[in-house]
Amino acid sequence: MSLHTLLNSALHYIFAAVVLLCGLLLSACGELSMYDLLTAEEPGAFAMAQSELNLPPGAEYYVSAVGGFKPYSYILASAGDSGTLDQQTGRYRAPQQAVEARVEGEDRFGSRADTLIRVFDPLRVSPSVISVAAGQSAVLLEVTGGSGQRTLITTITRGSAAWVDPATRETVEYTPPSPADLADPKDRHDQFEIEDQAGNIAAVAVTLYLPEALRFDPEVAAIPADQSITLAVRGTFDTVGFEISPPYDPVTDLDYDDPRLVQFTPNGTAGTAIITVTDLSDAARTATATVHVIDEAAENGALTISPSGGSFRDGTTVEFTASGGVPPYTFERAGPGSGQPIPVGDYRARYTVSFPPGTVQIRLTDLTGQQVTAKLNVTR
Structure with a gap:
């Protein structure tokens, strides 16, 4: 027998011994088979x-x-x-x-x-939806919750927003722009945001109007079916008339002895009421308010999105949960990124993050227009 043949035979036995040893080790791991190992x-x-x-x-x-x-x-x-x-x-x-x-x-x-x-506690600003007359007094908003230092984000703000006390950062003063800045009647919106050290974002949506404009305050609201709401009528006018959409009746469901204050009582009927005020000396001057009448109590707690932030690997599907505010809810991606959240039932949505970009924001909006935003960091 040649030396070459002896070496090949020896290598064969060594390989067989290694295979046997691997088999014994796999057996020692319980029911773990080679197939299990590969598929795991x-x-x-x-x-x-x-x-x-x-x-x-x-x-x-x-x-x-x-x-x-x-x-x-x-x-x-x-x-x-x-x-x-x-x-x-x-x-x-x-x-x-x-x-x-x-x-x-x-x-x-x-x-x-x-x-x-x-x-x-979630980062919150109250109120988060406001209506302000251009050129008039500033509005104070309270900021609570969040983690670490808070920062005002005013890169696209038409008015001005500033901390009342930069040391505590608990109150924001918003000053609307002048009437001259509202030349375009279709552009009557403003906004600013507050971000905390953990990346959570609270947004404030502002509706701007001219001081003389006929309007309701608030313009959007939600109430339980067994309660009532009083709406203020702003602007200049002599006499006005009121109407309301079915199934509500202006005679039985509206009370407006004072033309600057109108009380709406739904009398137990759930639905959506569109209330219209018209200047009787100029029928072209009208304004509307939308009141959502719901079966359950409107005070559901502050609108909250969970998770409100974090750091996720590229390709991870994140499930968001909405709570508080007034349902139904809308989830949407705000800013850079791809795709939109996919609703899962009434209170949840799933979104798969991708890189780039390095951050993505998911905005939650409730029935009354309140908004909160989750900011996610995306890593490879």
Whole structure:
């Protein structure tokens, strides 16, 4: 037998021994077969799909992982009352108080990564929808919640917005532009935003009008069917008349002894009321108010989007949940990015982030026009 033949035979036995050893190791891992191993592998190294997450108190979110080898498991690695976690599904429920939590994910072979979760009261500005006469007095708005330092964003603001006290940043003073800036009757809107240190954004939508313009205040509202609302009539006029859309009746459902104040009582009937005021000396001068009459109480708490921010890997599908305000809700992408959120039922929507761009904003709007925005960082 030649030396070459002996070497080939030896290599054959060594290879067979290696295969046998691998088989024994796989058997020692329980029911893990070579097929299981190959199908469990995910593209790329193991990582959490979200490295940071901002949630309001009491919110839920399913954290997830990518890469490595399935199945994944999750543990709540932070101490104290930092919420609850389902170790198999990754469902995290935030506590009712502000806290920082850390969820650690692990793949089949022990690779680990984590997600930092910040729980805090949502950033809010009240009121978030206002109507202001051009050239008249400034309006004060209260800012609450959020995380860290707050910043005013006024890059496209036609009027001016400034902190009353830059040290506390709890009140914003908005000053409308002059009537000369409202030459275009179709362009009567203004806006500004407040952003906190965690990237949460609260927007203020402003409707501008000329001081003499006939109008209602408020122009949009929501009330329970068993309550009433009083609308103020602004502008200059001598005498006015009022109408209301069916199924409501101007005789039984409207009370306007004072022409500058009209009370609407829906008398238990849910629907949408369009109330019209007309200047009787000039029929071309009219204004409308929309009142949404709903079965449940209108005071549902402040409008909130969850998550309100965070950092997500390219290709991650984020599920947003709406609460508070007055449903129904509308989710939409605001600014750079691709695609739009896909509604999932009445209170949720899913959006798959992509890179570029490095950030994306998802805006939530309720029936009355209130808006809140979630700002997400997108990483590769």
